[in-house]
Amino acid sequence: MRPTRNGAQLITNTQGSAPGTGPQPADFTDVRATNLAVVLRFVRENAPCSRADIAASTGLNKATVSSLVADLIDRRLLRETGLTENRVGRPATMLVLDGSPYAAVGIEVNVDYLTAVAVDLKGEALLSWRRAFPGGSASSGQAVAGIAGVARRVVTRMTKEARQVLGLTVAVPGLVDLGGSVRLAPNMGWRDVDLAGDLAKALRDPGFPVLVDNDANLGALAELRFGPHGGVRDLVYLTGEIGVGAGIVLDGRLRRGGAGFSGEIGHIEIVPGGPPCHCGRRGCLEVVAGLGALLDRTVPGGVSPAELEPEIDEVVQRAEAGDPVVLDLLDTLAGNLGRGVGIVANLLNPEVVVLGGYYVKLAPWILARAEQEMLGRALAPGGGGCRLVVSGLGYGAAALGAAARVLDSVDSGRLPAPA
Amino acid sequence: MRPTRNGAQLITNTQGSAPGTGPQPADFTDVRATNLAVVLRFVRENAPCSRADIAASTGLNKATVSSLVADLIDRRLLRETGLTENRVGRPATMLVLDGSPYAAVGIEVNVDYLTAVAVDLKGEALLSWRRAFPGGSASSGQAVAGIAGVARRVVTRMTKEARQVLGLTVAVPGLVDLGGSVRLAPNMGWRDVDLAGDLAKALRDPGFPVLVDNDANLGALAELRFGPHGGVRDLVYLTGEIGVGAGIVLDGRLRRGGAGFSGEIGHIEIVPGGPPCHCGRRGCLEVVAGLGALLDRTVPGGVSPAELEPEIDEVVQRAEAGDPVVLDLLDTLAGNLGRGVGIVANLLNPEVVVLGGYYVKLAPWILARAEQEMLGRALAPGGGGCRLVVSGLGYGAAALGAAARVLDSVDSGRLPAPA
The missing domain is CATH 3.30.420.40 (ATPase, nucleotide binding domain)
Known part of the structure; x- marks a missing residue:
């Protein structure tokens, strides 16, 4: 809640009354990233909207909002529409999410298929592929090769469309620990496979985060965001x-x-x-x-x-x-x-x-x-x-949720760098 | 995040990145209550501490903290200790929770017993009673009479000790809806009993809130707070x-x-x-x-x-x-x-x-x-x-959790009025 040098304000999580949850001030250095994310989420849910709308609803002051919006426009996450809204006083320029420069990619590997999905920042579908893949009988090495092959094709396609890939999440039917290792996937015959690490290697440092998550968790995220x-x-x-x-x-x-x-x-x-x-x-x-x-x-x-x-x-x-x-x-x-x-x-x-x-x-x-x-x-x-x-959501739910997890990450403040 | 007339600052919940959770500004009129609760919880977890500690950790400014602390002292929720802490500059007066003027009461009714617990604001035990009670064969009316009888005795005892009862929660082994009605308690033979309402009536408008909750939920709250x-x-x-x-x-x-x-x-x-x-x-x-x-x-x-x-x-x-x-x-x-x-x-x-x-x-x-x-x-x-x-926590866990729920309610901003 204290003002920072750049005019942002510290946001404190005070949700609820459980014991042991006192005020939890955000890390001072994260304040601007947190506020950028607040503005981004507000526009996601309320576009088209004006800078004044954002200030009124978030409690951030107008100068701060202008600075944050300028930053988000620089990062090509927001854009101004031609639209204006006439109120008492000056017409306001309206803001929307900029869907064009980015892609979030999700891939699901399962016993019998590989599915790949890419969505833009708004969550709109860019591509949806599905092919038979004998995950249930392939080794984890073969699966890594198969997933990496599909991932490379998706990235190539996105690059041709002049889109930057924000991240890739892979859905797996099994126990995935919080570091992205598959501890156990009985139907795939896998145990202790560092899938996130192996994939990042196979993709030769792709320049975007590679995450691995449980397929059902990602299906639930897809239902939350798109259902x-x-x-x-x-x-x-x-x-x-x-x-x-x-x-x-x-x-x-x-x-x-x-x-x-x-x-x-x-x-x-x-x-x-x-x-x-x-x-x-x-x-x-x-x-x-x-x-x-x-x-x-x-x-x-x-x-x-x-x-x-x-x-x-x-x-x-x-x-x-x-x-x-x-x-x-x-x-x-x-x-x-x-x-x-x-x-x-x-x-x-x-x-x-x-x-x-x-x-x-x-x-x-x-x-x-x-x-x-x-x-x-x-x-x-x-x-x-x-x-x-x-x-x-059809067969693609887990892959869609995998892409949604990339968007969740952006929405919570892990933003692409300014152009 | 906007300053209010009384100098408090709006606290916005920005926890996390789930879809559909944009910034959720607190209700403007609740700002001061929310900030009072922030300070109260901070002192609960960090006592003894100074006003400066509170300001540094919560991000509230010092003038606001002084005003909030004065209010909480008026309400007899905090008190100053004789202690001071010597730092560079002036010595700081240290604050602690004031345990003396209040009591939170929990009662558990079960198949074979009634348990009553009272704790002070700090959660320290004031009283713990247990007696056999044939809840499994009593009608809900008889149970209301039994619970009300015990509640009156607890309130009388607390009043003699010059304590104000902050609230009563009753733990029940069964389905309790969010309004405090027992929808079904198979082992008690109850169905659709408005226990919170019936008890408030039996206690003739006791001047404190009467809540009803599931015994296992309250046991879990007790473990969280006291375990x-x-x-x-x-x-x-x-x-x-x-x-x-x-x-x-x-x-x-x-x-x-x-x-x-x-x-x-x-x-x-x-x-x-x-x-x-x-x-x-x-x-x-x-x-x-x-x-x-x-x-x-x-x-x-x-x-x-x-x-x-x-x-x-x-x-x-x-x-x-x-x-x-x-x-x-x-x-x-x-x-x-x-x-x-x-x-x-x-x-x-x-x-x-x-x-x-x-x-x-x-x-x-x-x-x-x-x-x-x-x-x-x-x-x-x-x-x-x-x-x-x-x-x-022994047999008293659910009753203790029932009292903890009263403290949770205070910690989240439902404060007793100033003296």
Whole structure:
């Protein structure tokens, strides 16, 4: 709250009353970066808006706002529109985010595919690629090569469009520690892979940050930023792949747990003594409600990781045709999924649980049954208000969330340098 | 951040980068209350300290701090000590919290007892009562009368000591909505009881706020404020009564979920087709790992709610004597409890899970086994760092947390009026 030499003001976090959280003054040297981020986020949410609007709503004084806006324009994060707003007094020049010079890149690697997404600063899609990739049988070295290859192609494309890449985040179905190492990814067969480090090496110091995060966490971030859940503060996103993971948002924020390993719903025992799981246990949610539970029964001889998508399409066709074997399998899967969602409803009382991945295609046959099971298991009447819905973000949710994490980083003050 | 007429400064919450969280200016009229709370919390954590210390650390200017401190001294929340600190320049008068004029009261009602606690502003114990009370068989009306009776006695005692009661919170083992109504408390046999309203009526407008909250949530608040978990930001507290509930702290805050119903771990199915639960389901955690699971087997003819405590003492004696039947029951209970803790470890990745209530007495026979079970079930190696520990707060944890919630309310700016 003390004024600084450059006229910015110190912003102090005073949210709430938990013990041990007194005033937490921001680091003095970060004040300007923090205030730049405040202005950037304000424009993100309120564009088009004027400098006076920013000053009125943030409490920063007008001279400070002018200086911050000039800096953000220099960095090509904001631009002035031709528009002006006529009020009493002088017309005000309106500001918007500048979408053109930057790209945020997200890549998801999974058991059977690689997905890449790039968005501009506004979050608008620039490209969306998906290709089959046998992540479940590739070594981590092969996966690094595959991800790096896709990343290079995305960067080349962005560079051709005269865009600077702000960062790359890679989504992985497994335990990712807070430093970007994959501690364990059972369905990929990985253990202790320094994926962020290996990728940065493979990309030869790319000049932008390379992060790695859990796919379900990133799916949840994508739902928060791009989903239709306005006002929802408590949301759980479930991936629906061979593995099943949860991204947990409570009070508006992703909750990662002490070591970053929250959301491992896929390895909660649902059927004691049930089928064996890649993790070494039995009856885990993902072996009774993941895609493997379905395809192991519908595909004679077992599924090749590269063929999941056509196999799912065949399941959908058989379900549409009323095949009783498939309908029965889907009903069982839905019941088991509902047991998992019931655990989430009892423990976390979210407003929404979002089903992603292949669950989206299967929704017509699993959603109602899973919700019914959840409602029957939740102690709170009506599931405590919990709704089970299908993601509208499609297969790209984790990659989109990976790009969103790059934007989150910019929004919180890690800004590109001025031109 | 804009200066106000009285010289206070607007504090803006800018924590973090989640989408949808731009700058959130505090309500203009709340600025002074917010800043009073900032100073109060700073002194709570740093006493003895000087006005200059407060100004230096909070960023509030010195004149503002002097005005705020004068106000807090008027309200008898702070006092000056005789101590001074010699620095370069003038000696500074040191400030501390004033513990003497106030009391925060917490009462817990449960299946078999009523507990009452009062603490001063510093959190130091003024009184701790416990008596048998057949909450499990009493009507909600009888419970209101019982709680009100205890509350009146506590208030009388505090008044005799010339203390003003800042507030009363009542802990209940059940679903409590955000308005203080008990929606469902299976072990008490309550449904839709407006406990906060009924109590305020029974106490005839007591002149202090009466709140109602879930016992596990309050146990978690007690651990945060009074427990030995310095620096822990992700903690789950488990009640160990006839019922079992969880209070969930993530990133330093209690997470209540969308409707306030989080933490219902007691009604997660642990043993499919297991024994019937009061909630109407079967095999819930609390029927296989709650106290009833034990006492139904050790007490011929079943347990009367008023006799739980002596029965638990007898279990402890039999365990100490090496009674194989009791040891076997405790081992089974511990295994089931560990399955529940494993769910928490997989889903939330807490740093600590704290066992409260009667689990404290049973710890020598259940802690190691439950931890082993949890470790075997967590996907993350070493349980993701999760430790299973026993509460040091004893039976009074929920009541203590109820009193802590009153202090939290003061710390966040709901201050008593000046004398």
